[in-house]
Amino acid sequence: MDLKSPLQCPKTVTVRRNPPRKARATPSSAIPLPTPFSSSTSTPHDIPSFSVEDILPIQLPQNPKVEAGSSLSENLKVFLRIRPQTTLQSSTKPAKFKNAWPQNPTAKNTKNLKVKKTSEICLKVTDSHSVTLSPPQSLQDLKRVKSEIYEGFSRVFAVDSSQDEVYEEMVNPLVKDFMRGKSGMLAALGPSGSGKTHTIFGSTRQPGMIPLALHRIFARAEGSEIEPSRTFYLSMFEIRSERGKSERVIDLSQDGGELSMQQSIIKGLQETTVYDAQQAESLIARGMIRRATAMTNSNNQSSRSQCIINIRSGLNKFDEQEHVQSEGALLTIVDLAGAEREKRTGNQGARLLESNFINNTSMVFGLCLRSLLEHQKNRKKPLQKHFQNSLLTRYLRDYLEGKKRMTLILTVKPGEEDYLDASFLLRQASPFMNIKFSNVEEPSNAKGNKRRFQTLSRAEQLKKMKYSIFEDGTTNEGKSDGDDQLEKEGEFMTSFACFQAVVTLEQIEEVSATKSLVQSLKMNLEMNRDLPLKKDDIELAKRDRENQILQGFTKALWNVLKQWKKKLEVAESEINCLRESLTTEKARSSELKNELNHLKFRRTYGNEVSAEETPADVRESLTIQKARSSELENGANGFKSHGSCGNEVSAEASPVEVDESREHGVAKLEGQTTISHEVVESETFRLRESLTIEKASASELEYEVNALESCFSNGKEVSPEHSPGELDESREHGFSEFGSQPTKTCEVAFCCIQILVQC
Numbered sequence: 001m002d003l004k005s006p007l008q009c010p011k012t013v014t015v016r017r018n019p020p021r022k023a024r025a026t027p028s029s030a031i032p033l034p035t036p037f038s039s040s041t042s043t044p045h046d047i048p049s050f051s052v053e054d055i056l057p058i059q060l061p062q063n064p065k066v067e068a069g070s071s072l073s074e075n076l077k078v079f080l081r082i083r084p085q086t087t088l089q090s091s092t093k094p095a096k097f098k099n100a101w102p103q104n105p106t107a108k109n110t111k112n113l114k115v116k117k118t119s120e121i122c123l124k125v126t127d128s129h130s131v132t133l134s135p136p137q138s139l140q141d142l143k144r145v146k147s148e149i150y151e152g153f154s155r156v157f158a159v160d161s162s163q164d165e166v167y168e169e170m171v172n173p174l175v176k177d178f179m180r181g182k183s184g185m186l187a188a189l190g191p192s193g194s195g196k197t198h199t200i201f202g203s204t205r206q207p208g209m210i211p212l213a214l215h216r217i218f219a220r221a222e223g224s225e226i227e228p229s230r231t232f233y234l235s236m237f238e239i240r241s242e243r244g245k246s247e248r249v250i251d252l253s254q255d256g257g258e259l260s261m262q263q264s265i266i267k268g269l270q271e272t273t274v275y276d277a278q279q280a281e282s283l284i285a286r287g288m289i290r291r292a293t294a295m296t297n298s299n300n301q302s303s304r305s306q307c308i309i310n311i312r313s314g315l316n317k318f319d320e321q322e323h324v325q326s327e328g329a330l331l332t333i334v335d336l337a338g339a340e341r342e343k344r345t346g347n348q349g350a351r352l353l354e355s356n357f358i359n360n361t362s363m364v365f366g367l368c369l370r371s372l373l374e375h376q377k378n379r380k381k382p383l384q385k386h387f388q389n390s391l392l393t394r395y396l397r398d399y400l401e402g403k404k405r406m407t408l409i410l411t412v413k414p415g416e417e418d419y420l421d422a423s424f425l426l427r428q429a430s431p432f433m434n435i436k437f438s439n440v441e442e443p444s445n446a447k448g449n450k451r452r453f454q455t456l457s458r459a460e461q462l463k464k465m466k467y468s469i470f471e472d473g474t475t476n477e478g479k480s481d482g483d484d485q486l487e488k489e490g491e492f493m494t495s496f497a498c499f500q501a502v503v504t505l506e507q508i509e510e511v512s513a514t515k516s517l518v519q520s521l522k523m524n525l526e527m528n529r530d531l532p533l534k535k536d537d538i539e540l541a542k543r544d545r546e547n548q549i550l551q552g553f554t555k556a557l558w559n560v561l562k563q564w565k566k567k568l569e570v571a572e573s574e575i576n577c578l579r580e581s582l583t584t585e586k587a588r589s590s591e592l593k594n595e596l597n598h599l600k601f602r603r604t605y606g607n608e609v610s611a612e613e614t615p616a617d618v619r620e621s622l623t624i625q626k627a628r629s630s631e632l633e634n635g636a637n638g639f640k641s642h643g644s645c646g647n648e649v650s651a652e653a654s655p656v657e658v659d660e661s662r663e664h665g666v667a668k669l670e671g672q673t674t675i676s677h678e679v680v681e682s683e684t685f686r687l688r689e690s691l692t693i694e695k696a697s698a699s700e701l702e703y704e705v706n707a708l709e710s711c712f713s714n715g716k717e718v719s720p721e722h723s724p725g726e727l728d729e730s731r732e733h734g735f736s737e738f739g740s741q742p743t744k745t746c747e748v749a750f751c752c753i754q755i756l757v758q759c
């Protein structure tokens with residue numbers, strides 16, 4: 001507890017963590033300069049606008065980083081707060097320092113909380129920016145552990161530091177920026193029971209960062225006459241795991257329920273409009289009652305969830321055209337659940353599962369920042385997407401990827417039993433102070449700045465940006481110069497915010513020229529000296545800033561154009577291919593048409609038209625075919641009338657069907673007619689011949705018969721049965737039979753003749 005006289009550590013080797021900062025400023029030492037100046041290629045003597053005499057007399061603050069708010073890229077501010085050791089001597093006494101915020105009724109009493117007697121102090125403040133961590137006696141015997149000096153913190157708050165002190169150093173710059181329209185985030189990291197909740201929320205006697213910030217925000221808002229239309233909104237939610245299963249998001253506002261998260265956006269989170277600090281505080285107090293807490297060996301009211309509080313400032317302007325509320329800045333404060341070692345806490349069952357979730361989130365949070373740091377050190381190393389591994393890091397993605405500014409406060413306990421926890425935290429988190437953030441953010445009150453609050457997707461932002469570029473110059477007609485200037489600035493800011501998705505930090509850094517750094521440094525120096533800024537300097541810095549924005553903007557635009565050009569080339573080659581295939585298809589189509597005509601022709605007239613036939617030939621054959629067709633048609637009609645065609649056309653048949661059946665009938669008829677005609681002709685011819693022969697033989701027979709008759713009448717008796725009438729009849733009969741049996745008759749006749757001759 002007594003930091004002024006810590007227990008003497010035995011002789012150990014001291015290791016310096018975070019390389020000593022050459023630029024650390026003391027009033028008598030050299031003035032720290034940004035990195036470009038210390039490079040071998042550029043020296044302060046190369047800069048014409050500054051003389052050494054101008055710079056040397058300037059008194060700089062202890063830590064220039066704290067006040068370097070206006071530089072283009074700034075380091076992540078990491079603060080360290082050491083919690084006082086508890087003075088409990090007995091386990092039955094309540095904790096001396098206890099959160100005065102309403103307690104969660106589910107939290108158990110502190111009767112059984114084991115508190116070890118304060119003994120050795122391992123962590124001592126070296127100066128306001130560094131601490132020395134010495135291993136406790138027990139570990140020194142192992143000869144493995146060494147004393148470590150951790151340097152470079154934005155500020156180290158000793159055990160006796162007050163909440164107000166912490167606020168002024170750490171949160172006030174954030175609040176100032178917030179009131180100027182810049183978003184920011186404060187996150188508290190540290191082992192369980194190290195004082196994160198105490199720092200963030202505080203107690204009634206020692207209000208924490210949130211109540212102090214709220215008081216300051218409303219005091220300023222009330223005192224300001226510039227923006228009477230500004231409104232503040234408060235939202236509060238926690239991310240916890242239900243018995244260690246999946247993570248859940250709970251709205252801690254009065255009627256809030258379970259929430260869902262899509263990408264980095266919390267869906268359905270209620271925002272309450274707050275009009276004064278008291279109202280806001282009571283809302284937070286109610287939220288704290290609902291927050292998940294439990295008693296552990298480390299803390300009698302240990303947070304079991306990650307708690308996030310958002311204070312949003314908005315202008316009471318409703319965009320009639322786009323139906324959206326103008327968005328302002330967002331101040332986010334995160335109280336992380338403290339990482340805990342199972343051995344230390346003795347957690348079991350549900351508590352142990354909670355511990356796993358808490359430790360996992362803390363680890364992912366650290367991994368994100370580590371990856372960002374490594375990526376910034378070596379651009380070849382990709383920025384790992386660790387943020388995907390927990391809901392909290394997904395929500396804070398922009399901060400963890402260096403796109404928005406944030407501040408970290410590390411809380412530790414100095415006791416010997418806390419040595420391992422403190423050592424782990426300091427080793428892991430102290431390098432984060434080397435992370436750089438882009439400090440370019442649009443002020444919310446700039447005219448024309450209408451960024452959508454968690455509603456526009458990245459694609460939509462780019463689309464909007466595209467339009468804003470092309471609309472530029474057309475929409476500004478008829479406006480005053482001042483308006484134009486403001487509007488342009490707003491548009492640049494909006495466009496730049498959109499382009500942050502495209503333009504990497506690297507590009508932004510490339511863009512920042514040495515000259516602008518010099519100018520901004522000069523501005524800083526002058527601000528620190530409380531000297532009024534020269535008008536020229538402000539103008540120059542403004543132009544530099546615009547220049548940088550424009551350069552980043554142009555680069556991003558160029559990239560977009562290049563992509564479009566590629567797409568255009570691909571589209572053109574596709575069009576050419578399509579054109580070629582269209583020509584081929586046309587040729588094929590005309591060929592097919594010709595073929596179809598031929599086929600139609602052949603089907604209609606049943607005659608094969610040779611491929612060699614000329615159109616004249618075709619026409620001739622067509623005429624012949626037509627003539628033949630009409631003949632056949634006549635024939636067919638004849639046949640139809642006799643019903644011999646076999647293709648009867650019903651009365652209901654449509655003209656088309658009639659035509660078809662007629663065509664069919666004609667073709668059939670043609671075949672049948674030809675065959676039957678030939679048969680009949682040959683038969684007729686044959687019959688005629690036989691008839692002539694038979695007629696001749698009949699006349700001969702007649703002659704014979706006559707001769708016989710005359711013979712009989714001359715000497716021979718003619719039988720009574722054969723009268724001359726009968727003979728005539730039989731002759732006729734013979735003739736009629738002759739037609740059917742000529743051969744037979746002939747044979748019979750010959751026999752008769754032979755008999756007669758013999759006789």
Ligand SMILES: Nc1ncnc2c1ncn2[C@@H]1O[C@H](COP(=O)(O)OP(=O)(O)OP(=O)(O)O)[C@@H](O)[C@H]1O
Nearest residue numbers: 097098099192193194195196197198299302303338
């Ligand atoms: N700077 C401080 N001054 C006085 N008391 C403090 C300080 N920091 C912490 N405490 C006390 O220590 C106890 C534990 O602190 P707190 O609950 O804030 O820890 P925590 O880091 O939030 O723990 P957890 O992560 O488990 O929630 C509280 O009773 C608190 O009042």
